[in-house]
Amino acid sequence: MSEQDRQKQLVGEAAAGHVEDGMTIGLGTGSTVERFAESLGRRIAEGLSVRALPTSEASIDLAHRFDIPLIDWTVTTHLDLCIDGADEVAPDLSMIKGGGGALLWEKIVASAASRRLYIADSSKLVGALGTFPLPVEVVRFGHQATAEKLAAHCPDLARREKGGEPFVTDSGNFIYDCRFGRIDDPAALEAALGAIPGVVECGLFVGMADSLIALRDGVVVTVDGQTDVWWG
Template sequence: MSNAEMLKRQAAARALEHVRSGMKLGLGTGSTAKHFVELLAERVAEGLEVVGVPTSEATRLQAESLNVPLGTLDDYPALDLCVDGADEVGPDLTLIKGGGGALLREKIVASAAAQMIVIADASKHVETLGAFPLPIEVVDFGVAAIRRGIEKAARAAGCHGLLALRRGADGHVFVTDQGHLILDAAFGVIPDAAALAASLANVPGVVEHGLFINLANRVILAGADGVTVLDRA
């Protein structure tokens, strides 16, 4: 296991300490969340009783293969805890998420949880959001017009940069689990995440964006100097 993967696993292990029997858990998507599901499965095999609500089909398939009991938000509309990764973590625990393409389901699940714990390696902690391109999920109708709307909304929030239609490794257009497309916005710097989020929400055709504001209660960062825990004020 590479050093980066070991750090992710350390963060996942610390998050697992917050899980209690009887909990309804949101299960995140991505390389760090994958470690959490693996470790959770070991506890389930030892007798821990939980129900997981996955944030993507990939996570659902992983959890099923490891015999983690699963449900849906229709079964359990109120969750105790959501554990997920992040692509960037700002000083106020505002996040950029969606590098794996599951931002819509991730935000719905996180919003349904009483608490959200984010697990990541320490390199994801930044002073200003934006170096990681912001994923913006859009419908597949009128993408060129939606792109123009996003660019105008971004400028109003002080953001400038190129928008790229996400493609998979095979070169084909990436399609989310909900059948939408993703525009990745290379803003470089996002001076006011709340202003940008509000501006994007008013663009017709935008389904969701990867700014997670006031959702993460705790962030667990694993680095060369050990594990650091950040709590939202």
């Protein structure tokens, strides 16, 4: 097991410990969340009662794999807790997400939760956002025109592909990955991108992380605010 995989396993297991009996949770997407789902599945097998609302088709598959009971929006629009991963986390706990293409569903689910807990290995902790390409989800109709407007903010962008074909999100949209470099004002950029007709959502998650589980000097810690931050 690589050091990164070991860290993913540790933070995933720690996150599972935050799930209490009777909770309705948001189930995130990604390889770190997979470790969380595996640990949660073990707790469910031992008697923990929990319901999960998925953030992607991939997280539906995770739930089935680890016997996590699923619900949908017809059951409830309120979640006790959302647990998800991140592609980058800055010292102010703003994040870039969407490397797996689930940013829209992830943001909708997170916005419905009373508490949002994110998990990340050390490689995801950065001094400033922007090294990781920012995913921007756009509707397929007129996506070429939308891309031109995106290029006014970020000339270095490309429509995401998978297997030589355009990548299509679970909502049927395209994603443009935008290489901004350093992003000094994530909130302003999020607002500017959201004002472009055709943009559905972007992968900037600003002010959404209530807590973060990560490793500091090899020890799992929970960051509950900027005063707990040590990187950057």
